[in-house]
Amino acid sequence: MKKTIASVKGTREFYPEEMALRNFIYGKVRAASQMFGYQEWDAPFIETIDLYAAKSGEELVKKQSFTFEDRGGDLVTLRPELTPSLARMIAAKQGSLTFPVRWWSFGPFWRYEQPQKGRSREFFQWNVDMLGVNSPEADAELIAIGATFLRSVGLSPERALIYVNNRRLMDSEFDALGIPVEKRLDVSNLVDRRTKMEPAKWDAYALDLGLNQTQLDGLKSILENFDLWKKSDELTRLFAALEALGVKEYVKFDPNIMRGLLYYTGTVFEAFDVTGSLKRAIFGGGRYDNLLADVGGQPLSGVGFAMGDVVIGIILQEAGLVPDFVPSPADVLVTIFDESFWMNSYALARELRESGLNVMVFPEPAKLPKQFKFADKMKMKIALVVGPDEVEKGLVVVKNLGSGEQVQVRREALISFVNETLK
């Protein structure tokens, strides 16, 4: 190992190959968002710690945020999530914005966690939100955007599913069991852990939280009742809308989906890779009714979801859904025959560029085999040679690097010939 200064723990370096994956995801995310008429926006990457202290969980603020003192002595934080910034920005212009607001964003976030598979300290996240409409149909639209994205990257419903539940439905079920309001958070965590714990231990944990045996049995029957949604008007309307939107096959009701965030009040949903080894959610979101009022705005209901780039990137790669990496964005290499023809090649490259082609010229005279080898490694499609014979006769050699065929073309016909070859 040479002595090099290491990158910061938990960050990722984007070599061109990784950058291509990031841009692939960004392109699909943008397409899905824009297809539904959402506007792109962004917030500051650094915020005061107070913004998160108000509403985000204590764990997030105290242990998982990159927080430091600026030169003026204020505590600032690299943003760990976007929603508080969204709430502030909406609240600040609440009187002048045209509602419903439909916004999407894709940008960097930081969380000081232990890096492992599917999780890094610096990552990109897609956020999509609609504010100003409170209806199951609006919830369905957000879910449809997520499903549209999954479909667009080639993840079929056999591969990825969105599980849906509703906080209000669960609350009324918990009421019926006589589970008091102050135990809701504990029960919520309990439900979240059900798939991670052995059944006997989970039972013991439940009783330990203060549930009695009748409540435990009742809870279990709720969590195993996949027809429970029929009791909820909201979910009945949600599924009708999902069918009309053409994404119903991606969505399943699951009473076990709770989501940790405190601010969700109605519909909640999470997408998972059904077959893969990765147990982490692809994206997740839900309806939040109180967020705007909590940051000082007028009460305003919203619904949204977020997707990190790390998990979806791994899934797409493992599923072979990432397009082949093309090293060079240029299709054409102009070789330099020798020093006396150097400027000749530069001028030829310029001429081709001005016609709209992406053209790379070898940077200096070198042996032709070396230049061809370079073009081959960069997976370029065409190499051009202008040597003494060609200049004398007004020709250019066009070599098709895929087939190996090469022909001499009159210089005046070069651009149309190259364009034809590239088709």
Add this chain to the structure above:
RNA sequence: GCGGAUGUAGCUCAAUGGCAGAGCACUUGACUGUGGCUCAAGUGGUUGUGGGUUCGAGCCCCAUCAUCCGCCCCA
């Protein structure tokens, strides 16, 4: 914060406590106007770092750093 594993050439990895190696990649040549295939030669190392044990450490011991996997947490 806790636990497990791994650090040797640019990459993937070998090497009973006894001369630090292979494949791929790279450079050159076979081939002075043509890449992929083949063959040959060559370049490339403070074995993550710092200590210790030993006649002798890539290997054993201690510490430390980094990476990976899992737990916790997951807004």
